[in-house]
Amino acid sequence: MFIAGDAGGTSTRAVAIDRAGNVLGYGRSGxxxxxxxxVAAAVxxxxxxxxxxxxxxxxxxxxxxxxxxxxxxTEAFTTQLAERLGRLGLRPAVLQPDLLAMFHSGxxxxxxxxMIAGTGSIAARIRDGALHRVVGGxxxxxxxxxxxxxxxxxVARAVVSALDGQGPATALTPLVLKTLGIxxxxxxxxxxxxxxxxxxxxxxxxxxxxxxxxxxxxxxDPVARQILAEGAAALADLLSTIRExxxxxxxxxxxxxxxxxxxxxPAELRDRLGLPTEEAVVVSDGVVGAAVLALRGAxxxxxxxxxxxxxxxxxxVS
Amino acid sequence: MFIAGDAGGTSTRAVAIDRAGNVLGYGRSGxxxxxxxxVAAAVxxxxxxxxxxxxxxxxxxxxxxxxxxxxxxTEAFTTQLAERLGRLGLRPAVLQPDLLAMFHSGxxxxxxxxMIAGTGSIAARIRDGALHRVVGGxxxxxxxxxxxxxxxxxVARAVVSALDGQGPATALTPLVLKTLGIxxxxxxxxxxxxxxxxxxxxxxxxxxxxxxxxxxxxxxDPVARQILAEGAAALADLLSTIRExxxxxxxxxxxxxxxxxxxxxPAELRDRLGLPTEEAVVVSDGVVGAAVLALRGAxxxxxxxxxxxxxxxxxxVS
Numbered sequence: 001m002f003i004a005g006d007a008g009g010t011s012t013r014a015v016a017i018d019r020a021g022n023v024l025g026y027g028r029s030g031x032x033x034x035x036x037x038x039v040a041a042a043v044x045x046x047x048x049x050x051x052x053x054x055x056x057x058x059x060x061x062x063x064x065x066x067x068x069x070x071x072x073x074t075e076a077f078t079t080q081l082a083e084r085l086g087r088l089g090l091r092p093a094v095l096q097p098d099l100l101a102m103f104h105s106g107x108x109x110x111x112x113x114x115m116i117a118g119t120g121s122i123a124a125r126i127r128d129g130a131l132h133r134v135v136g137g138x139x140x141x142x143x144x145x146x147x148x149x150x151x152x153x154x155v156a157r158a159v160v161s162a163l164d165g166q167g168p169a170t171a172l173t174p175l176v177l178k179t180l181g182i183x184x185x186x187x188x189x190x191x192x193x194x195x196x197x198x199x200x201x202x203x204x205x206x207x208x209x210x211x212x213x214x215x216x217x218x219x220x221d222p223v224a225r226q227i228l229a230e231g232a233a234a235l236a237d238l239l240s241t242i243r244e245x246x247x248x249x250x251x252x253x254x255x256x257x258x259x260x261x262x263x264x265x266p267a268e269l270r271d272r273l274g275l276p277t278e279e280a281v282v283v284s285d286g287v288v289g290a291a292v293l294a295l296r297g298a299x300x301x302x303x304x305x306x307x308x309x310x311x312x313x314x315x316x317v318s
Numbered sequence: 319m320f321i322a323g324d325a326g327g328t329s330t331r332a333v334a335i336d337r338a339g340n341v342l343g344y345g346r347s348g349x350x351x352x353x354x355x356x357v358a359a360a361v362x363x364x365x366x367x368x369x370x371x372x373x374x375x376x377x378x379x380x381x382x383x384x385x386x387x388x389x390x391x392t393e394a395f396t397t398q399l400a401e402r403l404g405r406l407g408l409r410p411a412v413l414q415p416d417l418l419a420m421f422h423s424g425x426x427x428x429x430x431x432x433m434i435a436g437t438g439s440i441a442a443r444i445r446d447g448a449l450h451r452v453v454g455g456x457x458x459x460x461x462x463x464x465x466x467x468x469x470x471x472x473v474a475r476a477v478v479s480a481l482d483g484q485g486p487a488t489a490l491t492p493l494v495l496k497t498l499g500i501x502x503x504x505x506x507x508x509x510x511x512x513x514x515x516x517x518x519x520x521x522x523x524x525x526x527x528x529x530x531x532x533x534x535x536x537x538x539d540p541v542a543r544q545i546l547a548e549g550a551a552a553l554a555d556l557l558s559t560i561r562e563x564x565x566x567x568x569x570x571x572x573x574x575x576x577x578x579x580x581x582x583x584p585a586e587l588r589d590r591l592g593l594p595t596e597e598a599v600v601v602s603d604g605v606v607g608a609a610v611l612a613l614r615g616a617x618x619x620x621x622x623x624x625x626x627x628x629x630x631x632x633x634x635v636s
Contacts, residue, residue: 156460160456
């Protein structure tokens, strides 16, 4: 038996599986990303999800634990997580890059591309079942073009500029003001309150405004359309940086901005990403991929049949 | 007699003048902006500069004190400043917007435009000797397009992107790495150290990289050229927002990015700002303007002759 988990920014999910890919247990808990949630809270979340997944199994039946996590791991995190799993009678987890797990949630093939656009944006070329080249993922200040932060930041600037009389009026203004509970009139007071409210929050929280851009573009707002067109171009550029001739795909896509934003929106945005439909695989998280990595780590050959069974099994419990 | 001062981000200057615009004293001290330096430090700086300017005069000869300061003033600042000036035997200062003082450092005329681009960017239309319409000045996160922060932020992103292999190579890379004392090779280690160093500083400190863009553009770097072209377009847009037909100028320009950057650089950047040379007046600070405002506040008519005398007098002592 194996435990495979995906420790995401808003939730953590774990499954227990056997060598044939049958799903024997499932657990879900809160945010498990040690960078955004903090090490202690992340360890609590991962521990809870794993404990639920183990459930009726006995710990000595578990051969290995694979957990997908974003970013570089600190020693504090690995130590505290090992301690928590040890209390469940489990060995320390093998930590896997979330981008690789996400890729393998979409395919059992060992080669292709993966791109995530949620709060941040990152893409990778995968070869021999490992990350071969990664671009992006440099955070809100220095990178993450086309991401939720990037879009939300532009939304906020466009609204401030519109209220200031510099930029064009936009349907984003009432949406943003309503979100923050600020009265639209008088405009001078609205812009002062808006500026003050936004500087009072962490910059990365601007990502919360990204869904407003997708809502406004659905209502044909030209300012939102421009922001999303530039965001799509940035994501297409990110992907093109790691594309190489002779490696066709698949291209596995994840993250709220891609999945619930761009890919659920008007077709022209999908086209701008330059992805033929037959190549693109959309996934909601990295749980299936973490399971693929756990099995592969134990020498199990994950073929198409095993992979499809695993995917159906995880979909059935989650 | 009057005291007029300009409390800037890096230095504070004050002059003592008489009704005819003769300069009778001068003082200079550290940063006097209560927002960036803190209220207590700003009051110390302003107090020191004013005390030096008063010098051999007796306080009861001083009719009024005018101090130019950026941003909105808190009660703590006005109270502590009044107390400090009171200890010199002076009445509370009349606080003036730095943008208005900067404008009047360039002209005695009561109408025209002023634009500052230093760490931030802001512009105003002036009518009847007062700020009639102000745009910009919304800070690094929400505004300040074309400013030192805006340029420095793009410089940092371009260097991270170049090191990451996504963006084109640029002469900015060695300049930025040298500034931070990071070895250029291996690139993977350089980008990691760079990202870590930049997230460890306050975002607004990215403004320190703006001069590197002007240096790189002088060496024909296309990436720096693109950044500065977009910055110039943003500043031109800021100015055009407040321009109105029938009000021709003058256009008074201040701030390090405009004065030591754009206006000292290649002619094409000056052209992009859309400013005919005959209309543009470049100033280094708001001391002369604070003196104009002090005199005007006391009912003195500041004509061209008095203004030119004042300007020559301040230039002579500072």
